[in-house]
Ligand code: NDP
């Protein structure tokens with residue numbers, strides 16, 4: 001069955017991979033993001049099944065105008081993939097930039113809840129729909145420098161579980177996806193302020209997950225029969241595992 005799928009952050013990484021995958025699977029995709037040129041290129045490549053929809057998720061008025069702000073024929077969103085998000089910096093909390101912290105909260109938390117608030121009532125009224133939220137393994141496993149980024153993702157995970165609690169008895173599904181190390185996207189370059197060398201070092205000597213692996217997981221989750229809800233899915237590359245608790249020993 002062909003679905004109408006709104007993906008935030010479709011100009012790069014996971015979002016772009018999902019857009020390609022979902023169109024290939026026969027769905028219609030509303031590709032949202034700030035870089036309109038990238039969206040236009042994607043529409044050019046994928047044809048009429050993809051609607052380029054420039055949108056900054058931190059723009060409260062633009063998001064509140066949804067779904068009415070979408071063209072006719074595209075307003076009944078079956079699947080919302082809240083994917084837009086970013087990490088900025090890896091400084092310890094006592095040295096981190098407050099502006100970076102605020103940007104991560106505005107995008108990963110406030111942007112995501114605004115999108116959900118705008119799209120969810122229509123899904124409930126139609127008694128069908130699916131919200132897929134991009135959280136992270138950072139929601140569960142702390143690491144040095146993860147401070148506010150991990151906290152925003154912990155919010156996403158708990159918000160997803162609480163949405164599920166509110167939606168029980170409706171036909172609307174909610175899935176929280178929690179990937180670990182994923183290469184092949186702009187994530188680390190953005191995190192390191194454009195420093196390609198530092199970004200590449202994150203993946204050195206590893207075979208990380210790819211954006212296509214994420215698209216595969218989401219394609220599976222949304223393609224399951226409507227009575228099946230995957231609440232949360234934690235994914236890591238085979239080469240990654242949670243670490244032990246840190247212990248600072250005297251003299252070391
Ligand atoms: P990318 O940096 O490659 O892509 C991020 C996307 O988010 C871009 O399309 C960007 O588009 C968009 N975006 C950022 N800010 C805004 C905004 N204000 N409004 C609209 N769109 C915005 O990252 P990934 O694909 O790797 O990450 C996607 C999601 O997955 C993020 O939420 C990330 O936190 C999460 N994640 C990533 C992991 C990884 O290791 N890569 C692991 C676990 C989770 P544009 O700049 O054009 O607006």
Ligand code: 8X3
Nearest residue numbers: 136137138179180181
């Ligand atoms: C991205 C994964 O480990 O860089 O969410 O936080 S990590």
